[in-house]
Amino acid sequence: KISLKANIGKYRFNNVLLNAAGIRCATTDELTKILHSTAGGCVTKSATPQPREGNESPRMKATPMGCINSMGLPNHGLDYYLKFAEENQDKNDNQVIxxxxxxxxxxxxxxxxxxxxxxxxxxxxxNLSCPNIKGESQIAYDFEAVRDILTKAFKFFKKDIGIKLPPYFDLHQFDQIAAVLNDFPIAYVNSINSIGNGLVVNADTESVVIKPKGGFGGLGGDYVKPTALANVRGLRLRLKPEIAIIGTGGIKSGRDVFEHILCGANVVQIGTAFGFDGVSIFDRISKELKEIMAEKGYTSLDDFRGKLKTL
Ligand code: DOR
Structure with missing residues (x-):
């Protein structure tokens, strides 16, 4: 019997798959659909203190290899998501994040x-990694700013917290962010947010494809999988064992999930591909992952988590 159960510390997930923040999770209707699906829980659209309209449209464009977005955090405000989270928390090992x-x-x-x-x-x-707020930089590229906010937060915040990180590209950046995060009682990190400030060009129309920021936006999908795997692996090798990892980036098949777990992911999230397919993707990918595990003789995710071989 093959199990896809997972956990982050004391938080149990009846399935290793979740949606990634931002994708089909902005309304209670969308969130309820995820909770009723095969996924192990749901993540709410990143909230700001007050409701926000976000950037001007068009602000998201699908491409054959993924998508580019500059949504600008359109959301219903913290009170809306907090109420949903309070009402739906921890039912049948379905977590609301x-x-x-x-x-x-x-x-x-x-x-x-x-x-x-x-x-x-x-x-x-x-979320310390949103790339789409005009005039603002992605907080987690400033390591001292991360230390500052966590120092202030842990003075009063006694609940469990995870940090959504941007992709890092230099191994020295992995060392620096890990050195900061290892100083705090963080439950998990989530790598990666979209690769910020990509540019998709349409040669036919000789134009950018989204309107905000002159066309620059966060990339998701096939473009980002190797970068995501590098971040999961690079951080797993550097973070203290008490910090779990959520792997996000480029997952559209059971094989992609298998790769993220080999790199050390405890739980994984699906963004772009969940946007394309909807909640049925959690059934398909669960089935594909179980088939791979059956072929290899694995019965639980612990059998191969973090066990990536090097040459
Ligand atoms: O790609 C992203 N888009 N990442 C975020 O963190 C926020 C989102 C948006 O609303 O722009």
């Missing part, structure tokens, strides 16, 4: 205070 993305340190701390004072007992995912 509450994602937040303040536009400043103060906004993040304000939201963490609200979560601390609420009845929510699940995981909060602090």
């Amino acid at each position: 509450l994602s937040i993305a303040g536009l400043s340190v103060d906004q993040n701390l304000e939201m963490l205070h609200k979560i601390q004072d609420s009845s929510f007992t699940g995981l909060t995912e602090l």
